[in-house]
Amino acid sequence: MNANNDLVLEVNDLxxxxxxxxxxxGAVDGVSMSLRAGETLGIVGESGSGKSVLGxxxxxxxxxxxxxxxxxxxxIGGHDVHAITPRERRRLWGPEVAMVFQDPMTSLNPVKKVGxxxxxxxxxxxKLDKAEAHARxxxxxxxxxxxxAERRMRQYPHELSGGMRQRVVIAMALACDPKxxxxxxxxxxxxxxxxxxxxxxxxxxAAERNMATILISHDLGAVEGRTDRVAVMYAxxxxxxSRTSRVFHAPEHPYAEALLASIPRLDDDxxxxxxxxxxxxxxxxxxxxGCRFAPRCRFTVDRCRTExxxxxxxxxxxxxxHLAACHFPLVASGxxxxxxxxxxxxxxAATASPTxxxx
Amino acid sequence: xxxxGTAHMRPDADPVLSVDxxxxxxxxxxxxxxxxxxxxNIDLLPGETLGILGESGCGKSSAGRAIMQEPSPTKGSVRLQGTELTGLRSAxxxxxxxxxQMIMQDPVSSLNPRRKVHALVAEGLKIWGFDGDDxxxxxxxxxxxxxxxxxAVWDRRPHELSGGQCQRVCxxRALMMNPDVLICDEPVSALDVxxxxxxxxxxxxxxxxxxxxxxxxxHDVSVVKNISDRVMVLYLGKTCEVLPSNDMHVRAVxxxxxxxxxxxxxxxxxxxxxDPVVGDLAAExxxxxxxxELPSPLNPPSGCRFRTRCPLATDLCAAEEPxxxxxxxxxxxxxxxxxxxGAGPAAAAxAAAAxAxxxxxxxxxxxxA
Numbered sequence: 001m002n003a004n005n006d007l008v009l010e011v012n013d014l015x016x017x018x019x020x021x022x023x024x025x026g027a028v029d030g031v032s033m034s035l036r037a038g039e040t041l042g043i044v045g046e047s048g049s050g051k052s053v054l055g056x057x058x059x060x061x062x063x064x065x066x067x068x069x070x071x072x073x074x075x076i077g078g079h080d081v082h083a084i085t086p087r088e089r090r091r092l093w094g095p096e097v098a099m100v101f102q103d104p105m106t107s108l109n110p111v112k113k114v115g116x117x118x119x120x121x122x123x124x125x126x127k128l129d130k131a132e133a134h135a136r137x138x139x140x141x142x143x144x145x146x147x148x149a150e151r152r153m154r155q156y157p158h159e160l161s162g163g164m165r166q167r168v169v170i171a172m173a174l175a176c177d178p179k180x181x182x183x184x185x186x187x188x189x190x191x192x193x194x195x196x197x198x199x200x201x202x203x204x205x206a207a208e209r210n211m212a213t214i215l216i217s218h219d220l221g222a223v224e225g226r227t228d229r230v231a232v233m234y235a236x237x238x239x240x241x242s243r244t245s246r247v248f249h250a251p252e253h254p255y256a257e258a259l260l261a262s263i264p265r266l267d268d269d270x271x272x273x274x275x276x277x278x279x280x281x282x283x284x285x286x287x288x289x290g291c292r293f294a295p296r297c298r299f300t301v302d303r304c305r306t307e308x309x310x311x312x313x314x315x316x317x318x319x320x321x322h323l324a325a326c327h328f329p330l331v332a333s334g335x336x337x338x339x340x341x342x343x344x345x346x347x348x349a350a351t352a353s354p355t356x357x358x359x
Numbered sequence: 360x361x362x363x364g365t366a367h368m369r370p371d372a373d374p375v376l377s378v379d380x381x382x383x384x385x386x387x388x389x390x391x392x393x394x395x396x397x398x399x400n401i402d403l404l405p406g407e408t409l410g411i412l413g414e415s416g417c418g419k420s421s422a423g424r425a426i427m428q429e430p431s432p433t434k435g436s437v438r439l440q441g442t443e444l445t446g447l448r449s450a451x452x453x454x455x456x457x458x459x460q461m462i463m464q465d466p467v468s469s470l471n472p473r474r475k476v477h478a479l480v481a482e483g484l485k486i487w488g489f490d491g492d493d494x495x496x497x498x499x500x501x502x503x504x505x506x507x508x509x510x511a512v513w514d515r516r517p518h519e520l521s522g523g524q525c526q527r528v529c530x531x532r533a534l535m536m537n538p539d540v541l542i543c544d545e546p547v548s549a550l551d552v553x554x555x556x557x558x559x560x561x562x563x564x565x566x567x568x569x570x571x572x573x574x575x576x577x578h579d580v581s582v583v584k585n586i587s588d589r590v591m592v593l594y595l596g597k598t599c600e601v602l603p604s605n606d607m608h609v610r611a612v613x614x615x616x617x618x619x620x621x622x623x624x625x626x627x628x629x630x631x632x633x634d635p636v637v638g639d640l641a642a643e644x645x646x647x648x649x650x651x652e653l654p655s656p657l658n659p660p661s662g663c664r665f666r667t668r669c670p671l672a673t674d675l676c677a678a679e680e681p682x683x684x685x686x687x688x689x690x691x692x693x694x695x696x697x698x699x700x701g702a703g704p705a706a707a708a709x710a711a712a713a714x715a716x717x718x719x720x721x722x723x724x725x726x727x728a
Contacts, residue, residue, distance in 0.1 A: 046551040046552065046553060047551055161653075191414040191415050191416075191578070191653075192414060192578055192579075192580075192619060192622045192623065193618055193619065193622045195622065196621075196622040196623075196624075218551060218552065219624075220552065221623065221624030222624055224624055225624055258553070259552060259553060262552055262553045262555070262556035263552055263556070263581070264556070264559065264579075264581040264582050264584070264585035265581060266580060266581045266584060266608045266620075266623070267608070268584075268585065269605065270584055270585060270586070270587060270588065270604040270605055271563060271585070271586070272585060273563070274556035274559055274560055274585070275556065276553060276554075276556035276557040276559075276560055277553035277556070277557075278557070280521050280523065280524075280554075
């Protein structure tokens with residue numbers, strides 16, 4: 001699995017710890033994952049679950065420094081992002097990996113024209129001359145469906161609407177044809193009707209370019225229809241990862257299941273009482289012993305409070321990997337009120353090999 | 360014509376809050392005016408929750424604040440239990456308005472960071488001269504009612520609480536005044552999904568326990584449907600559709616309502632039924648929809664304000680503003696292209712509706728500059 005050549009991204013046991021005055025905070029705590037060309041991975045979780053820090057650490061924007069410890073391995077395009085020099089890392093940004101951030105208002109420079117944002121990367125990384133870069137930038141703006149691309153090139157970010165600005169940010173990210181795109185909450189700051197347009201646009205562009213995409217979002221609905229696989233994060237860890245439809249229709253981890261159940265559904269009757277998850281996510285300065293979700297879980301038993309469940313293979317009817325970190329997975333153990341169709345003969349009591357690898 | 364009509368009003372009922380032809384405009388230099396709300400009519404019955412749904416810029420927050428008289432609407436009337444609020448002197452207004460409370464979107468920034476929870480919750484009643492043990496008892500009861508442990512949070516400041524807990528404090532602050540009407544402006548959109556469910560359940564429970572009527576402003580169709588009895592869809596300051604929340608995702612017929620529903624994940628399947636309006640919208644390419652954004656509220660389109668983005672738009676839509684018409688019991692739509700069951704009240708609209716179904720969505724840019 002490790003020696004696979006078409007892997008665009010490989011992350012092994014990544015840990016990001018912020019050394020705060022009040023103690024170390026393990027924002028990302030042992031996450032592993034991998035991504036092939038053309039594949040889309042969704043990372044979902046609540047705020048504070050570590051999904052954005054994970055994205056930034058994978059990108060190399062968060063690196064080892066006096067107040068931050070990064071350990072583990074992130075391999076992009078044959079390089080270990082955290083073992084190379086900052087100069088070499090910058091060379092990866094653009095052609096190998098690019099990022100789209102949440103807020104299009106702050107990720108564009110207000111005193112630079114739209115065109116400059118895009119041509120800058122083209123001239124630096126692809127060594128294009130001024131005219132070539134300009135022509136290519138106009139072409140990119142067309143590809144992200146910005147009308148009157150020539151005129152927009154000369155405008156400043158404040159002259160564009162939020163949706164248009166996010167399109168510019170996407171055009172910037174795509175300028176050097178990256179093999180991996182990390183989109184961190186790309187639509188959270190946008191209106192609902194615009195959200196759908198931007199997500200559809202990202203999906204179209206990724207498919208055209210056979211680009212691997214990581215879509216980080218707290219919006220489960222945004223992730224559901226647009227990703228191949230999904231990883232659910234809680235308190236800095238992956239608690240479940242599998243095919244998207246499997247996680248959404250037959251989740252194994254009680255957190256994943258509870259998160260899905262807490263969203264109001266359009267086909268529910270009005271005034272349906274929602275199944276909220278009581279309590280709040282743990283303080284990462286002092287995470288609970290054992291399973292980190294145990295204090296909020298409906299099914300907690302003594303073992304959950306003492307023994308930390310490893311992420312382990314539970315099997316999937318299609319033969320795909322399905323990992324969950326729970327002593328008593330909902331479907332595989334078969335004794336809980338969850339969907340019972342995909343019941344693999346994995347026994348909850350049997351301590352399976354504590355594999356930490358995702359796909 | 361000032362507004363989109365008053366057909367949805369219930370003249371026989373006895374509303375706790377009624378809003379009549381409310382207009383909110385903000386001057387922005389050079390004699391330009393932002394038309395935030397253009398002629399809104401609301402009647403809120405006791406115990407009812409009205410959901411106001413729309414994108415940002417549609418005027419839903421301006422409407423909520425104008426009802427609270429912060430600031431007062433430019434034109435029109437707002438009556439709380441029969442008392443006219445517009446034009447009152449500020450001392451009178453504060454006395455009359457106490458029965459109506461508001462909950463804002465961002466719970467953290469709407470609490471004074473330097474004050475402790477008990478002082479924040481007590482503030483409203485203190486202004487009215489309450490103090491002492493009775494006040495403390497009231498604070499404790501209210502904190503318990505919103506699901507906070509009084510002993511644990513009593514001396515905390517907002518930064519020591521999570522977003523969900525801050526929103527509970529905001530709800531407690533509102534409840535202390537024993538209101539009849541609660542106006543919630545996007546109360547859950549700054550919160551995580553698991554916390555969002557807690558707060559929605561709390562609001563629902565609070566409404567029952569305190570006999571409240573609620574106006575719930577939000578952009579999320581599923582959330583609005585869950586909490587409301589009646590839903591009003593707003594676009595650029597105009598009412599598009601008013602309908603019961605029950606089955607609203609299948610019953611809504613206004614092209615804008617359909618667009619909103621189709622935009623939410625999983626909404627595509629619901630939207631692509633054989634309904635002609637919906638079918639036409641579903642046929643719209645996402646790319647072409649991409650270039651049609653909200654027109655400027657400085658200079659809203661003539662006629663129907665949605666026509667610049669509407670796949671069904673025709674010349675009629677540019678020339679004449681559609682009025683709200685009842686198409687089923689309690690279901691009102693302001694669109695020329697929606698057929699009225701049985702005898703239509705407006706002949707012109709009826710004729711337009713008859714020709715609407717075969718009309719292809721091929722000319723969405725009719726008369727658009």
